[in-house]
Amino acid sequence: MSVGKLFLKYIPQNILGMVGISLYILADTFFISKAVGADGITALNLVLPVYSIIFSMGAMIGVGSAIRFAIAKSRQSSDMDRYFSNGLFWGTAIGLVFAFAGLIFPDKILSLMGGDEEIVRVGTSYTRIFMIFSPCFIWNHTCNAFVRNDGAPSRAMVATLSSSLFNIVADYVLMFPLGLGMEGAALATAISPVIGVGVCLTHILSKKSNIKIKLIKPSFSRLIHSCQLGVSAFVAELSSGVMTATFNMLILGLTGNVGVAAYGVVANISLVAMAMFNGVANGSQPIASAFYGQGERSKLKKLLKLGFVSVVVMAAVMIAIVFIWSGTLANIFNSENNKALAGYAEEGLKLYFTGFIFAGINIVGTSILSAVEEAKGAFIASIMRGFVAIVGFAFLLSYIWGMKGVWLAFPAAEGATVIITVIMLKKAFNNNKATAPD
Numbered sequence: 539m540s541v542g543k544l545f546l547k548y549i550p551q552n553i554l555g556m557v558g559i560s561l562y563i564l565a566d567t568f569f570i571s572k573a574v575g576a577d578g579i580t581a582l583n584l585v586l587p588v589y590s591i592i593f594s595m596g597a598m599i600g601v602g603s604a605i606r607f608a609i610a611k612s613r614q615s616s617d618m619d620r621y622f623s624n625g626l627f628w629g630t631a632i633g634l635v636f637a638f639a640g641l642i643f644p645d646k647i648l649s650l651m652g653g654d655e656e657i658v659r660v661g662t663s664y665t666r667i668f669m670i671f672s673p674c675f676i677w678n679h680t681c682n683a684f685v686r687n688d689g690a691p692s693r694a695m696v697a698t699l700s701s702s703l704f705n706i707v708a709d710y711v712l713m714f715p716l717g718l719g720m721e722g723a724a725l726a727t728a729i730s731p732v733i734g735v736g737v738c739l740t741h742i743l744s745k746k747s748n749i750k751i752k753l754i755k756p757s758f759s760r761l762i763h764s765c766q767l768g769v770s771a772f773v774a775e776l777s778s779g780v781m782t783a784t785f786n787m788l789i790l791g792l793t794g795n796v797g798v799a800a801y802g803v804v805a806n807i808s809l810v811a812m813a814m815f816n817g818v819a820n821g822s823q824p825i826a827s828a829f830y831g832q833g834e835r836s837k838l839k840k841l842l843k844l845g846f847v848s849v850v851v852m853a854a855v856m857i858a859i860v861f862i863w864s865g866t867l868a869n870i871f872n873s874e875n876n877k878a879l880a881g882y883a884e885e886g887l888k889l890y891f892t893g894f895i896f897a898g899i900n901i902v903g904t905s906i907l908s909a910v911e912e913a914k915g916a917f918i919a920s921i922m923r924g925f926v927a928i929v930g931f932a933f934l935l936s937y938i939w940g941m942k943g944v945w946l947a948f949p950a951a952e953g954a955t956v957i958i959t960v961i962m963l964k965k966a967f968n969n970n971k972a973t974a975p976d
Contacts, residue, residue: 541825541837541840541841541844542844544825544841545821545822545825545841545844545845547691548686548691548821548822548824548825549817549818549821549822549848550821551691551692551694551695551821552686552691552694552695552816552817552818552820552821553813553814553817553818553821554695554699554817555694555695555697555698555699555817556698556813556814556816556817556820557810557813557814557817558698558699558701558702558703559698559701559702559813560809560810560812560813561702561706561810562701562702562703562705562706562709562727562730563806563809564806564807564809564810565705565706565709565710566582566705566709566723566726566727567579567582567802567803567806567871568870568871569709569710569713569714569723570582570713570720570723571871571872571873572873573713573714573719573720573723574660574719574720575873575874576795576796576799576874576876576879577656577657577660577795578660578661578720579799579802579803579871580653580657580795580798580799580802581648581653581657581660581661581664581720582661582664582802583782583786583798583799583801583802583805584648584651584652584653584657584661584786584798585647585648585651585661585664585665586778586779586782586805587651587779587780587782587783587786588647588651588665588669588779589668589779590775590776590777590778590779590780590782591636591776591779592633592636592669592672592675592676593675593679593775594771594772594773594774594775594776594779595629595632595633595676595772596629596633596675596676596677596678596679596680596775597679597768597771597772597774597775598765598768598769598771598772598775599625599628599629599632599676599679599680599761599764599765599768600625600629600676600679600680600681600682600683600684600768600771601679601683601767601768601771601823601908602625602764602765602766602767602768602769602771602772602908603621603622603624603625603680603683603684603764603768604621604625604680604683604684604686604687604824605687605764605767605768605823605827605908605909606618606621606763606764606767607621607622607684607687607688607749608687608823608824608827608828608831609827609830609831609911611687611688611748611831612827612828612830612831612832613831618748619750619752620752620754620757620760621684621760621764622680622684622742622749622750622751623750623751623752623753623754624754624756624757624760624761624764625680625684625761625764626677626680626751627756628756628758628761629673629676629677629679629680630673630676630677632676633672633673633674633675633676633677634672634673635672636669636672637669637670637671637672637673639669640665640666640667640668640669640670640672641666641669641670644662644663644665644666644669645658645662645665647665647669648661648662648665651783651786652783652786652787652790652798654795657795660720661720663720663721663724664720664721664723664724665724666724667721667724667725667728668724668727668728670728671728671729671731674728674731674732674735675731677731677735678697678701678731678732678734678735678738681697681734681735681738681739681742682694682697682698682734682738683820684738684742684749685697685738685741685742685749686820686821686824687823687824687827688741688747688748688749689824690741690746691821691824693737693738693740693741694738696737697733697734697735697737697738698734700733700734700737701730701731701733701734701737702730704726704729704730704733705726705727705730706726708722708725708726708729708730709722709723709726709727712725712726713726766913767908767909767911767913767916768908769908769913769916769917769920770904770905770907770908770916770917770919770920771905771908772920773904773917773920773921773923773924773925774816774901774904774920774924776924777920777923777924777925777928778812780924780925780928780929781924781928781932781948782801782805784928784929784932784933785801785805785932785944785947786798786801788932788933788936788944789801789941789944792936792940792941792944793878793882793941796876796878796879796882797882797941799876799879800868800878800879800880800882800883800886801882801886801944802871803868803870803871803872803879803883803886804883804886804887804890804945806871807860807867807887808890808891808894810856811852811853811856811891811894811897812897812901814849814852814856815849815852815853815894815897815898815901815902816901818845818848818849818852818898818901818902819845819901819902819904819905819906820905822841822842822844822845822902822905822906822909823905823906823908823909824909825841826838826841826842826905826906826909826910827909827910829841830909830910830911835967838906838910838967839967841906842902842903842906842963845902845906846898846899846902846903848902849895849898849899849901849902850895850898850899852898853894853895853897853898854895856891856894857891857892857894857895860887860888860891861888861891864884864887864888865880865884867883867887868880868883868884868887882941885941885942885945886941886944886945889942889945889946889949890945890948890949892949893948893949893950893951893952893953894952896949896952896953896955896956897923897948897952899956899959899960900919900923900952900955900956900959903919903956903959903960903962903963904916904919904920904959906963907919907962907963907966910966912962912966915962915963915965915966916962918958918962919955919958919959919962922954922955922958923951923952923955927950927951927952927954927955928947928948928951930951931946931947931950931951931954932944932947932951934947935947935950
């Protein structure tokens with residue numbers, strides 16, 4: 539199959555699946571805004587960094603193990619049979635740590651994130667419920683990545699969409715007809731990954747599957763070996779939490795809870811854009827791993843070009859939509875018609891979204907670097923955009939321009955990182971490491 543046909547086979551389905559995830563998060567925010575108001579959005583936004591930490595662990599273990607599996611599979615290595623079970627074991631162990639923390643002191647976690655007494659009261663039950671289900675989120679990441687890398691992107695997409703659709707429907711039913719409020723939103727979110735795992739198992743347990751569930755002795759060295767290639771996925775997920783925590787802290791000092799709620803609106807709408815970029819990255823990754831395992835240099839370059847063109851076009855369209863309809867978008871989650879919230883959110887959308895052309899290139903670029911075992915390059919680019927640049931620019935620009943500087947920190951960080959990403963990709967493709975099979 540040609541590169542173009544493979545691209546069309548994997549990418550649209552992965553984009554649809556990732557957009558499905560973003561839509562359920564948007565639905566979560568919308569329903570909470572209707573049921574609880576601005577305090578509910580603030581509580582949700584303050585706890586998002588905890589989500590990001592859990593998801594980042596699932597991404598690092600799941601995606602990293604799945605990349606090792608895909609490379610071993612392309613080389614017909616018997617070693618591929620061990621990655622899935624090993625990833626599930628360590629993912630479960632880490633998930634139980636988060637579950638225990640959520641069960642014992644969710645209120646302290648929310649306070650640590652910056653919540654005042656009222657926000658802690660509103661968000662404690664939500665935090666407790668979703669954290670108890672932490673292992674399920676990690677299982678879902680792992681199963682979905684393996685199914686996708688086993689040549690079943692359609693099944694992975696169905697798993698993601700089924701999980702998202704369940705979440706949206708359950709959100710409404712639990713929050714409104716049953717009147718459970720924030721607890722209902724948490725239950726819907728917590729149970730949804732179980733649906734995704736169930737759909738993935740229909741492939742994993744089938745005769746067509748190359749994924750083996752085995753009783754093996756857990757290997758920490760194999761975990762580290764896998765996580766080396768999952769580090770960009772880890773940083774990508776974690777950076778969202780770091781950025782959210784940093785922005786929340788700065789905005790609380792500048793404008794208080796209303797500003798944090800406005801950032802919650804901007805961040806949730808931006809999830810759709812990020813989901814589309816991640817769909818391109820996730821869909822490209824198994825193809826790139828296969829080409830890498832087979833030593834197909836020219837096909838790798840063509841795949842990278844297709845990925846970059848796709849995300850740049852998507853970003854341009856989304857920026858245009860935001861500039862035309864920023865007011866309408868800002869008011870979707872503003873059920874109380876708070877003018878200050880609407881003003882902050884409208885300005886934030888216009889400034890924040892200018893960084894998405896750079897963000898798309900960075901997300902696809904780091905994914906390709908991981909897929910061809912360039913863990914060091916992927917880590918450097920990921921850590922730059924996820925921690926160093928975003929935190930540095932957030933503090934610097936907010937000091938100079940206040941809230942406007944907070945919004946501009948994202949495009950500044952992504953623009954600085956794109957230089958690093960391009961350098962690392964050129965290095966990877968010029969040293970021939972990314973094109974030579976064992």
